[in-house]
Amino acid sequence: MSDRAETGFTITVSENKYLAEQDTEVVAVLTVSATGLGRLSTVDGAGSDTAEVILLDCSGSMSDPPTKLAAAKRATCAAIDALRDGVRFAVVRGTHEAALAYPQRPGLAVADRRTRTEAKDAVNRLVASGGTAMGRWLALGGELLADHPSAVRHATLITDGRQEHETRAELDAVLADCTGRFVCDARGIGDHWEPTELLHIAAVLNGQARGVARFDEMVADFRDLTVAAMRRSVPDVDLRVRTVATARLHEIQQVHPTFADLTPRVVRRDDRTVEIATGSWADETREYQVRIAVDPAGQPKDEDLLAARVDVLVRGAGFDARPIPPALILxxxxxxxxxxxxxxEKVTHYAGQEELGDAVRAGCDAYNSGDAATAVEQLGRAVMLADRSGNEDILRNLRRLVEVVDAAAGLVRLRTDVPLSEILATYTGSVSTSRGGRARRLDAEGTAATVSRTCPECSFVSRGAAPAGPLVCERCSHQFPARQEDAH
Structure with missing residues (x-):
């Protein structure tokens, strides 16, 4: 297979293009995959660099209990140790203000053995005091990262509390300024933080939010988060959606690996064209759902018509600019x-994942309010949906709240005395999704039964739940026959 087929970006579309005469909306799932970016990220020996800022909550609540700040320090030091040599980095002390904890002078340090040691010493000297204003932390992080526009720019925000010294409007103003400038992943620790705040920050800044329920899990989580950030090699990737004159973009969401509504963040270039920043990329696959409003008036029937074209745009000097074939929504x-x-199949799958997330959040809210009957109902439904769709991440979190009696039937028993930190972590994890088209069915032994098909167009082997198997190729979206025997 050629290097072009194995490296770079691809975008494919999965949709049912057929509409009834009166229908005015087409829904499609876009699969964007990046492969072999490390081999494409250099031109004439010029490679991408990385800039990382750790935003560490040092408000007064971090001292209650004292083990919380100690655990956060250990985890932050583990993250610093995971920075590879040459990465530019800083640590910000976050309270109701934001201040550099390391380096002492404005700007970013360059990671090596000496600076990592100095940074860890600075972290271990931090004390808890003051309030919480995450927008100010993000603003300082943005200032530090702005001096490195060609780098992969990433921030990690760690907090145990809620916004106390900043309004939502003030936070949103900062987020609007930071959008497209860097990626931010957020972590909630302890049991006093607000999951909707972290989910909002992560969604706007193309990151992921997660709750770390137990202090002894923090070191591994922070280390893994930093290692993942180090794998990113393309700093800025946009999606461009251009509709025909009789159509318009109604909605765009990221639906994998997490749900995030991107519609409020679109930048309109002209009457028919919008662009959406998706942040930095490693070798990975993300999926997006778009809804296009279309007008059937005066349009011919029984023929394919173009509704929209979607392009992947790789921004930044020093990166390969080979053309990326667009996705066409028909x-x-x-x-x-x-x-x-x-x-x-994929559109249906993500509708189910959205229903799953809603059930998880409703169940967590009911559990936290003491409404046991509603908690059992909603968490049981969530277990059934997670099991049916193969969403192992959510199923793993749910098992911390309930004992699963029969996953397929959604029969559960509530666990008693679950710490609030576990509920917050499960709530935040509700936006995680399993990949579209990968729903599973269990065989008699309780193992997920699947059927494989080899695509006649690209030779990729796709797998889907038995007995039907995959309906479309996961790489090129070639539609397989409805039954396996039809392929012979």
Whole structure:
């Protein structure tokens, strides 16, 4: 297989293009994959660099209990140790103000054995005091990272509390200024933080939010988070959606690996074109769902029509600029109910993942308020949906709140005396999704039964739940026959 097929970005579309005569919206899932970016990230020996800022909550609540700040310091030091040589970095002390903890002079230090040791010494000298204003921490992080526009720019925000010295409007103003400038992952620790705040920050800044329920899990989590950031090699990637004159973009969401509504963040270039910053990338796959409003008036029936074109744009000097074939979203009006009633596998899957997330959040809210009956109902439904779709991350979190009696039937028993930190972590993890088209079915032994198909177009082997197997190729979206035997 050629280097072009194995490296760089690809974008494919999964949709049911067929609409009934009166339908005015087409829904598609875009799969964007990056492969072999390390081999493409240099031109004439010029490679990408990385800039990392750790935003550490040092407010007064971090001293209650005293073991909390001690655990956060150990985890932050583990993150510093995970920085590879040459990475530019800083540590910000966050309270109701923001201040550099390391380095002492404005700017970023360059990671090596000496600076890592100095930074860890500075972290271990930090004390807890003051309040919480995360927008100010992010603003300082943005200032530090702004001096390195060609780098992979990443921030890690760690907090145990809620916004106390800053309004939502003030935070949103900072986030608007930071959008597209760096990626931020957020971690909540302890049991006093507000998950919706961290989910909001992470969604706007193209990161992921997570709760770390136990202090002894923090070191591994922070280290893994930093290692993942070090793997990113392309600093800025955008999606461009250009509709035809009779269509318009109604909504765009990231649906994998986490849900995030990107619609408020679109930048309109002209009447038909919008762009969305997706941040920095490693070798990975993300999926996006778009809803395109279309007008059937005066349009021909029984033929494919273009609704929108979606391009992947790689920004930044020093990166390979080979053309990336676009994804085309089509619409086809028809009177045939056998066509317009088909359900696209990926679109259906992510509708189920959204329902799963809603059930998790409703169950957590009910558990936290003492409504046991609603908690059992919603968490049981969440277990059933997670089991059915193969969402192991959410299922693992749910098992901390409930004892699973029968996953397929959604029968659970509430665990008693669950720490609030576990509930917050489960709530925050509710936005995690399993990959579209990977729903599972258990065989008689309780093992996920799957069927494999080899794509005749690209030779990629896709797997799907038995007995039908995959409906489309996960790489190129070639549609397989409805039944396995039809392929022979």
């Amino acid at each position: 619409v086809h009006w028809t009177d045939d109910p056998g066509l317009f009633t088909r359900l696209d």
